[in-house]
Amino acid sequence: MNHTRSILGPLGLSTFVVVAICIPYLGTLPLWQEEPRRALIAETMLQTGDFVVPRYKEDIYLAKPPLYNWVVIGVTTLLGEMNEFSLRFGSVLCLVLLIFSMLSIHKNWLSKKGLYFLALALALSPEFISKATLAEIDMCFALLVNLSLWLWFANDRQRVKGIRLWLVPAIIVGLAFLTKREPAFVFYYVGIGAYLLYKRRISELFQPAHLICASITLIVVGVWLWQIWIAVGSDALLLSSVDEVVHRSLVGSFQTTLFHMLSYPFEVCLAIFPFCLLFGTLLHAKTRAEVIRSYNDIFVFAVIVVLSNFLVYWFIPASAVRYFLPMMPSMLVICAILFEIAPGIAPRWIQNISLGICFFSLLLAIALNLFLHKDILGFGVSPPKVLPAPMPIILAMGAVMAAVMSLWLNAKSQHLLMAACCAIFVYRIIFFDILLPRKVEKFEQESDVVTFVEQIYQTIPEEGLPVSADRSIPHELWWYLEFGDISLAPSNYVITEKQPDATFLKLAEMNFEGRKIFLLKKD
Numbered sequence: 001m002n003h004t005r006s007i008l009g010p011l012g013l014s015t016f017v018v019v020a021i022c023i024p025y026l027g028t029l030p031l032w033q034e035e036p037r038r039a040l041i042a043e044t045m046l047q048t049g050d051f052v053v054p055r056y057k058e059d060i061y062l063a064k065p066p067l068y069n070w071v072v073i074g075v076t077t078l079l080g081e082m083n084e085f086s087l088r089f090g091s092v093l094c095l096v097l098l099i100f101s102m103l104s105i106h107k108n109w110l111s112k113k114g115l116y117f118l119a120l121a122l123a124l125s126p127e128f129i130s131k132a133t134l135a136e137i138d139m140c141f142a143l144l145v146n147l148s149l150w151l152w153f154a155n156d157r158q159r160v161k162g163i164r165l166w167l168v169p170a171i172i173v174g175l176a177f178l179t180k181r182e183p184a185f186v187f188y189y190v191g192i193g194a195y196l197l198y199k200r201r202i203s204e205l206f207q208p209a210h211l212i213c214a215s216i217t218l219i220v221v222g223v224w225l226w227q228i229w230i231a232v233g234s235d236a237l238l239l240s241s242v243d244e245v246v247h248r249s250l251v252g253s254f255q256t257t258l259f260h261m262l263s264y265p266f267e268v269c270l271a272i273f274p275f276c277l278l279f280g281t282l283l284h285a286k287t288r289a290e291v292i293r294s295y296n297d298i299f300v301f302a303v304i305v306v307l308s309n310f311l312v313y314w315f316i317p318a319s320a321v322r323y324f325l326p327m328m329p330s331m332l333v334i335c336a337i338l339f340e341i342a343p344g345i346a347p348r349w350i351q352n353i354s355l356g357i358c359f360f361s362l363l364l365a366i367a368l369n370l371f372l373h374k375d376i377l378g379f380g381v382s383p384p385k386v387l388p389a390p391m392p393i394i395l396a397m398g399a400v401m402a403a404v405m406s407l408w409l410n411a412k413s414q415h416l417l418m419a420a421c422c423a424i425f426v427y428r429i430i431f432f433d434i435l436l437p438r439k440v441e442k443f444e445q446e447s448d449v450v451t452f453v454e455q456i457y458q459t460i461p462e463e464g465l466p467v468s469a470d471r472s473i474p475h476e477l478w479w480y481l482e483f484g485d486i487s488l489a490p491s492n493y494v495i496t497e498k499q500p501d502a503t504f505l506k507l508a509e510m511n512f513e514g515r516k517i518f519l520l521k522k523d
Contacts, residue, residue: 007103007115009302013117016101017421019427020473021124022092022132025436027085030443030450035135036479037061039087042072047483048084052227056486057306057471057478060232062240065224068137076452087135094139098146099123105150109298111340117417124424125332127271127325130378137179138325145187145326150254151191153301158180164215167473174220194308195301231375260317267321268310272328274420277353278335281342290345295337302330302337325336343414350414357419358407361426368430372396392433399426451477452510456519459507460493467493469521474512494520 031039041054041061052060056071068090075090076082088146099122103115111116123127129136141304152169176184182332204210229237269276283289291299306327314317343350372392387395406422408414460467465482468491469477478486479493486495493507498516504520511517 002322007100007174009105009112010119011100011103013116014123015096015119017123018092018096018132020149021129021425022095023089024145025432026085026088026092026133028436029084029439031084031087031134031476031479033104033134034445035087036475038068038072038135039139039479040475042069043082043479043483044069044440045069046073050225051230051313054205057475060228062228062232062236063181065178067175068140071140072135073365074200080441082192084135088133091132091134091136091139094143095123098143098329101143101147102150102333105154106298106333106336109295110336114336114340117339118332120417121272121275121332121335122329122419123423125272125275125328126424126427127321127328129424129428131325140271141176141180141184142326142329144172145184146329147350148172148184148188149191149212149305149330153195153298156450162209163213164224165214166210170213170217171220174217177221178216178224182328183249183326185324186312190312191305194454195304196298198304200214250516252455256317257317257395259280260319261314264314264319264321266333268289268324268328271321271324272331272335272354274357274423275332275335277357278338278342278354278416280340281346281349284342284346286345286384287342289336290341291337299334302333304332306330316459339416343416349415350416351410352411354414355407357423358403358410361419361423362400362407364423364426364430365396365403367428368399368433369396373436387432395429395433402426448510449480452508452517452519453477453480455508459519464487464491467495468493469495470497472497473517474515476512477517482512492522494522496520 037056041056041244044055045051045066048055051070051073054064054066071090073083073089075093076086079086079089099119102122103119106118107115128139131142148169151172152165155165155169173184173188176188193202193205196204225237228402229375268280273304282291308323309327313324354497402422403426406415406419456467464488466489467481471485471488473495494504497515498518499516499519500520503523505523506518508519509516
């Protein structure tokens, strides 16, 4: 099908949805997991003026190139401060840009209904919401990988040939490498290579036009690698490449590999739940036939790109679901196509799915209200407060009303998209009302870095800074201490995990996720 639709409606609605479910309380939780590492590298770039060679804890950091750190620096500079909110806002922005780019590319193929589905599915899929609210590289990488793949396909479908076909995707995949290294090439060449093999055009990969553009990709990558080679030498660079490509792929026993192969398909589908339920309509022969008739090349390209890359990660036991995030937009393109076709051919399937989602949402909304009032009902203490006093009740009752309305509409006709949106909104309200307060409480109990940092500044005189630290010290401590106030260099004051002996005086200690961290002073 060929449609040329305005994307303003779906883009505006999905942007509003992203703002509503991602922006609130973006700065509530302290930085955690890999977030402090990204923040520290970006902060070091700003302080040193070296924006090419990443440095972490005073060492050159080879695992990830610097492009995402440039995004962090750009966003935090615009917002005026580098804090939890501004650091995470870059990922929200990347999600909006991903929605915009996918709508711009697919507006010539999908109908208005399909565009709304694609936009809302990208905005509401659980894995996208999760990664868009973290100061991590995943959303930026997914944006660049999808641009490289779908721009190539859009050009190819318009019969663009030669360098014009390959040039822009080649530059973008080079930028994707500067975000997450080798996986950029895997997604790009496995996807396009498998598609060209299916089309019996694999020889195009060896034609001069592609080879010239591939050399441009290597130039983009090579400029950064050359700077790293100057900084650390060839041995360290080669060792990091082997570690990224080989060691991660070979981790795991037979049992863990088997368990991963059994569970990974379900984990990937849950990452885009409930939109993935549309895959079930492919079991309907008439639906499959109509999809192939109406969306042959688009459907085939999306399926081949997803399946070929899935096989790569399916056999690697250490592959987390987030590693497959760049392929989830293509999975949702398949869902959007099915959403356009299936209701007119297999309405019973869609209606049953919609009703199931609505009942599930209603049960979640009722459970939310019971939990928020369990102290009144005699079931225990209410969760800790993060929202202003009337807001939890308003949101919880609103969730019930939305679920009931969605159930009423779906009992009359097919409103699968409305049912899916309702389910995710109910879950997100549960996150704001219950899960987020519990996370805040857990941070305060198990890893209260902020309090420990306050103790450090209250205990150590200004002339005693910077405090010395072991390399194993959590990077959260490095982030929450002022730049330059913690160092690997020897000092009279030490932060360490080692139990103090007679030569040290213990000044303070903290519990960090089951680990004891001590602030010591040399006697």
